Amino acid sequence: MPTPRVTLLDVARRAGVSRTTASFVMAGRTDMRISAEAEHRVLHAARELNYRPNLMARSLRTKLTRTIGLVSDTIASEAFAGELIRGSLSTALLHQHLLFVGESEGDHTVEMQLVQDMLDRGVDGFIYASMYTRRARPPSGLRGHRVVLLNCVAEDHRIPAVLPDERDAGRVAARLLLDAGHRDRIVMVGETPAEVYAARERRTGVEEGLAERGVALAGTVDCLWWPESSYAAVREFFAGGADPTALICLNDRVAFGVYQAAAEAGLTVPDDVSVVSFDDSHLASWLRPGLTSIAIPHFELGRTAVELLLADLPAHDAHRVPMPLRERGSVGAPRSGPPAAHGRSG
Amino acid sequence: MPTPRVTLLDVARRAGVSRTTASFVMAGRTDMRISAEAEHRVLHAARELNYRPNLMARSLRTKLTRTIGLVSDTIASEAFAGELIRGSLSTALLHQHLLFVGESEGDHTVEMQLVQDMLDRGVDGFIYASMYTRRARPPSGLRGHRVVLLNCVAEDHRIPAVLPDERDAGRVAARLLLDAGHRDRIVMVGETPAEVYAARERRTGVEEGLAERGVALAGTVDCLWWPESSYAAVREFFAGGADPTALICLNDRVAFGVYQAAAEAGLTVPDDVSVVSFDDSHLASWLRPGLTSIAIPHFELGRTAVELLLADLPAHDAHRVPMPLRERGSVGAPRSGPPAAHGRSG
DNA sequence: CGCTCGTGCTGAATCGGATTAGCTGAGAGT
DNA sequence: ACTCTCAGCTAATCCGATTCAGCACGAGCG
Numbered sequence: 229m230p231t232p233r234v235t236l237l238d239v240a241r242r243a244g245v246s247r248t249t250a251s252f253v254m255a256g257r258t259d260m261r262i263s264a265e266a267e268h269r270v271l272h273a274a275r276e277l278n279y280r281p282n283l284m285a286r287s288l289r290t291k292l293t294r295t296i297g298l299v300s301d302t303i304a305s306e307a308f309a310g311e312l313i314r315g316s317l318s319t320a321l322l323h324q325h326l327l328f329v330g331e332s333e334g335d336h337t338v339e340m341q342l343v344q345d346m347l348d349r350g351v352d353g354f355i356y357a358s359m360y361t362r363r364a365r366p367p368s369g370l371r372g373h374r375v376v377l378l379n380c381v382a383e384d385h386r387i388p389a390v391l392p393d394e395r396d397a398g399r400v401a402a403r404l405l406l407d408a409g410h411r412d413r414i415v416m417v418g419e420t421p422a423e424v425y426a427a428r429e430r431r432t433g434v435e436e437g438l439a440e441r442g443v444a445l446a447g448t449v450d451c452l453w454w455p456e457s458s459y460a461a462v463r464e465f466f467a468g469g470a471d472p473t474a475l476i477c478l479n480d481r482v483a484f485g486v487y488q489a490a491a492e493a494g495l496t497v498p499d500d501v502s503v504v505s506f507d508d509s510h511l512a513s514w515l516r517p518g519l520t521s522i523a524i525p526h527f528e529l530g531r532t533a534v535e536l537l538l539a540d541l542p543a544h545d546a547h548r549v550p551m552p553l554r555e556r557g558s559v560g561a562p563r564s565g566p567p568a569a570h571g572r573s574g
Numbered sequence: 575m576p577t578p579r580v581t582l583l584d585v586a587r588r589a590g591v592s593r594t595t596a597s598f599v600m601a602g603r604t605d606m607r608i609s610a611e612a613e614h615r616v617l618h619a620a621r622e623l624n625y626r627p628n629l630m631a632r633s634l635r636t637k638l639t640r641t642i643g644l645v646s647d648t649i650a651s652e653a654f655a656g657e658l659i660r661g662s663l664s665t666a667l668l669h670q671h672l673l674f675v676g677e678s679e680g681d682h683t684v685e686m687q688l689v690q691d692m693l694d695r696g697v698d699g700f701i702y703a704s705m706y707t708r709r710a711r712p713p714s715g716l717r718g719h720r721v722v723l724l725n726c727v728a729e730d731h732r733i734p735a736v737l738p739d740e741r742d743a744g745r746v747a748a749r750l751l752l753d754a755g756h757r758d759r760i761v762m763v764g765e766t767p768a769e770v771y772a773a774r775e776r777r778t779g780v781e782e783g784l785a786e787r788g789v790a791l792a793g794t795v796d797c798l799w800w801p802e803s804s805y806a807a808v809r810e811f812f813a814g815g816a817d818p819t820a821l822i823c824l825n826d827r828v829a830f831g832v833y834q835a836a837a838e839a840g841l842t843v844p845d846d847v848s849v850v851s852f853d854d855s856h857l858a859s860w861l862r863p864g865l866t867s868i869a870i871p872h873f874e875l876g877r878t879a880v881e882l883l884l885a886d887l888p889a890h891d892a893h894r895v896p897m898p899l900r901e902r903g904s905v906g907a908p909r910s911g912p913p914a915a916h917g918r919s920g
Numbered sequence: 921c922g923c924t925c926g927t928g929c930t931g932a933a934t935c936g937g938a939t940t941a942g943c944t945g946a947g948a949g950t
Numbered sequence: 951a952c953t954c955t956c957a958g959c960t961a962a963t964c965c966g967a968t969t970c971a972g973c974a975c976g977a978g979c980g
Contacts, residue, residue, distance in 0.1 A: 229619070231658050234768045234968095235966060236967060236968095237966080239965095245929075245930090246929070246930045246931080247930090247931095247966090247967085248929075248930060248931080248932095248968085248969080248973095249928085249929060249930075249966095251967070251968060251969085252929095252968095252969095255968080260928085260929085260969095261749055261926090261927055261928050262928070262929080263927090263928065263929090266928080266929080272626070273808075280690070280693075280694055281694070281966085281967070282634075282694075282696075282965085282966050282967065283695050283696070284630050284633045284634045284639070284695070284696050284965090284967090285634050285935090285965070285966035285967035285968090286966080286967050286968075287629045287630045287935095287967090288628075288631050288934090288935045288936065288937090288965090288966080288967075288968090289934070289935050289966090289967060289968045289969080290935090290967085291970070293630070293695070295695065303656045303659055303660055303663070305952080309656055310649045310655055310656060313649055313675065314649055314677060317649070317675065317676065318677075321676070321684070321687070321688070321691075324691070325690065326674050326676070326691055326695060327674065327675055327676075328672050328673065328674060328675075329659065329663065329673055329674075329675040330663065330667070330672070331660060331663055331664075337938090338667070341667070344626070345667070345670070345672055346672065347626075348628075348629045349629050349630070349639070349641065349672060350628075350629070400966080520932080526968090530886055552974065574576055579936095581936055581937080582934095582936065582937060583936080585939095591959080591960090592959070592960045592961080593936090593937080593960090593961095594938090594939085594959075594960060594961080594962095595958085595960075596961060597937070597938060597939085598938095598939095598959095600937095601938080606958085606959085607956085607957050607958050608958070608959080609957085609958065609959090612958080612959080621930090627936085627937070628935085628936050628937065629937095630936080630937090630963090631935070631936035631937040631938090632936080632937055632938075633965095634936080634937075634938095634964090634965045634966065634967085635936090635937060635938045635939080635964070635965050636937090636938065636965090637965085749944095764941090803954080858925095
């Protein structure tokens with residue numbers, strides 16, 4: 229039954245009051261005096277008729293739609309995008325909001341069209357999300373509207389942003405190893421170009437975490453953030469006689485390569501060498517032993533962005549979301565004595 | 575600059591015509607006579623003022639919002655969900671529509687709330703999507719509204735549905751092997767419970783495809799759709815002296831297990847045994863040799879659902895989307911002579 | 921007894937478009 | 951000269967809420 233929609237007038241008539249009165253009761257407003265009697269009649273009638281306000285009509289008047297636009301560069305490519313959307317979505321729903329989702333695929337024209345289309349539909353605000361943390365230039369159409377950046381920061385820092393707290397994650401990784409007993413044979417694996425936020429922050433965090441207890445990195449293995457690259461670099465590192473007790477990998481793919489190189493060098497994780505990493509991708513749970521990794525909190529990022537948007541907080545620099553440590557089996561105590569001889573022969 | 579919105583009245587005034595005339599020009603309607611002169615003035619004014627119609631106001635009158643609700647059970651868990659959304663999204667955008675995205679996580683209450691919230695915002699139609707093909711009971715709130723089912727079918731078959739053409743995919747797999755020269759030593763791997771749509775259809779398709787050329791399956795290896803299960807079952811199969819030239823795996827994870835079992839039996843893919851599979855997940859491209867697999871067309875499924883919804887086609891049984899064959903290196907000609915001896919010793 | 925005041929409520933305007941009904945002035949037909 | 955079209959436009963209404971500006975009535979007060 230495609231029921232003809234019940235309007236406020238229907239409710240008012242049934243309750244024997246004016247539309248105005250019905251409206252005030254439904255809005256729960258107390259600044260206008262309504263008798264308990266009338267209020268009850270209206271609520272009763274609304275329930276009986278199964279009244280649902282027409283949000284388009286309301287929006288026309290109030291300029292509010294209880295609707296948020298999520299504009300991102302990529303939805304499909306990375307598996308975790310789903311979690312990010314899910315976090316935003318469920319939080320929006322909690323606040324009686326709905327989410328328009330749009331993806332630009334990096335195309336600036338598409339992005340502008342999306343923003344326009346959403347504005348035409350009167351979204352109350354925007355979440356402008358990037359799938360990897362970067363410096364971004366949100367489209368000009370967003371100026372003058374409520375916006376929260378997700379996983380990116382604007383050039384002028386005038387827009388509130390939600391970011392994973394990469395620096396703290398670095399500190400956590402450092403402390404984890406220190407607590408396990410490692411000290412001056414901790415090495416970092418992976419390049420850290422200054423313009424890559426996650427790289428810079430993670431490294432800084434690690435160094436800070438170690439410095440807190442008077443320790444410094446024993447060295448760095450420079451390589452791309454891919455298994456092949458880290459495998460090759462770390463194999464050479466071992467071959468050159470290096471003898472770390474722990475390796476901090478800048479992401480799970482790097483750690484994957486490190487596992488391969490360690491196995492080839494006859495080293496066991498974590499007995500001979502401990503490994504800790506960042507991202508907590510699926511890979512981390514697939515590896516043997518399970519890789520201890522510090523997760524990117526995708527769901528929380530989405531949740532926080534929506535909370536921030538709806539709370540309309542002032543734009544301080546950035547809101548950082550803690551990155552949770554997922555401990556598996558790749559970190560242990562360092563070998564106590566001097567290192568056992570090792571090599572390809574075993 | 576949070577520009578105060580330009581209204582139709584502003585445009586009309588600037589063009590020196592009435593709101594009515596401006597409205598007709600903007601709507602591009604020809605059933606009302608407007609001089610070329612007036613039309614030009616209106617269009618010019620609209621452009622000058624950068625006029626954008628207020629869609630809430632329009633919707634209030636027309637009951638159309640150019641908005642679609644996508645309600646699904648799961649967004650995050652499966653990686654391919656992104657592609658499905660992306661297909662729907664880009665197609666909607668092409669038709670000047672926007673997409674509300676909602677996920678129920680299987681919770682019926684959440685699902686109902688989502689549908690209500692979307693209806694309150696006047697969506698023109700729904701896409702009710704499932705992340706794996708199944709029989710579904712769309713919530714009662716959808717009754718009387720335009721709906722397309724995506725990746726699921728309703729019990730009463732009264733709602734148009736979009737499904738991957740699994741049966742045709744089965745035929746394609748069969749023909750691929752026949753064309754490569756295989757005939758009566760083709761074996762299927764994976765269980766096919768009647769209630770699992772993909773299983774039933776894929777098997778039927780394979781049998782049809784073979785039957786077209788007078789061939790029948792040489793046998794079936796029964797196992798779950800997971801690597802461990804197929805590995806164990808196929809290993810036993812080989813150990814029992816079975817000697818297939820080709821294996822049709824019911825998905826890529828099954829094929830993964832088959833690769834392992836084949837390697838262990840000293841069989842090379844595709845020289846000793848050809849393998850073809852379904853899904854075309856990432857796994858297929860990761861395996862060596864690359865796995866020839868028949869893809870689930872996620873993007874196309876999303877696209878087709880939106881097209882169907884907007885075209886308002888009558889509900890015939892189901893709209894089937896072709897599953898494209900992705901050829902890699904796992905299918906070759908069968909060994910010509912009698913099978914070489916083989917076993918664990920190679 | 922008339923006047924103010926507070927309570928409880930209502931009529932009408934408003935938001936920005938779409939749409940219906942009708943008005944005007946020029947040229948054609950008789 | 952007098953209707954009759956018809957092209958070309960406009961006034962008015964509607965969609966369904968929110969909200970401003972009162973209005974009636976009874977109690978309290980001097």
